Amino acid sequence: MQWIGRRESDNVDDRRGIGGGHIAAGGGVIGVIFLLAKFLLGGGSVSDLQQIIPQGQQQEMTTEQKAQDDERAKFVKVVLADTEDVWDKIFSDQGKTYTKPTLVLFRDATQSGCGGASSATGPFYCPADHELYIDLSFADELKNRFGAAGDFAMAYVVAHEVGHHIQYLLGIADKMERLQQQLSETEYNKYSVKMELQADFYAGVWAHYDQKMKNVIDEKDIAEALNAANAIGDDRLQQETQGRVTPDAFTHGTSAQRMYWFKKGYDTGDISQGNTFASDR
């Protein structure tokens, strides 16, 4: 993807540098207290507590690692800016207004409107505060753990999380919340997979328009996105991450399904074709 020197989004809450190791670790402790209170008041569960406790000791970054992290931050800010331009256009073409989400960049642990986030949580979208949460070390995981290398793999992740924001704006997230209260966990999980596949479809639609409007994506990028979709399908993930807490990486559909929907979005660029709920694929 051609991204160097291009517009970076301002809708970013960069919490990576807040005092380095100690304060970040302190954030984790505050998170534990916050959730402990929630737990004692009957609103949380034991698994909530397990999720927030930081995994292992935090390491100081070397200068090289920091430079790499900053470059990744720039990259995701450019991708976010591109999602703003594309979804602005798609919404305004339909006579609607696109409300931009904020991207929170963090390192190790932070708080979200949906509870504590840690690097082990994986990237996610929180419908309660309309923010995207990403620890940039996920790019290493994509490459090293899932074999999904290339900058566009991370662009796909950002576009997928923005896809959840689109669902929120279109009222799909609300419907899902109601279903969650009505259905058994097994039944709800089927809908949850459809929702994830739709976020993949929207990521594909974004890539379609980004290429059309800016001519910055090539076939190699699409191959990287498809490779990432393939690598982080549930069937692959469950083999590779037994026992890990990655809420936004589970119940996403198989590798084949994820690739199918991303590609359909990319090929058609037509959001009306993204009703994954009504499809057997």
Ligand SMILES: [Zn+2]
């Ligand atoms: Zn998702």
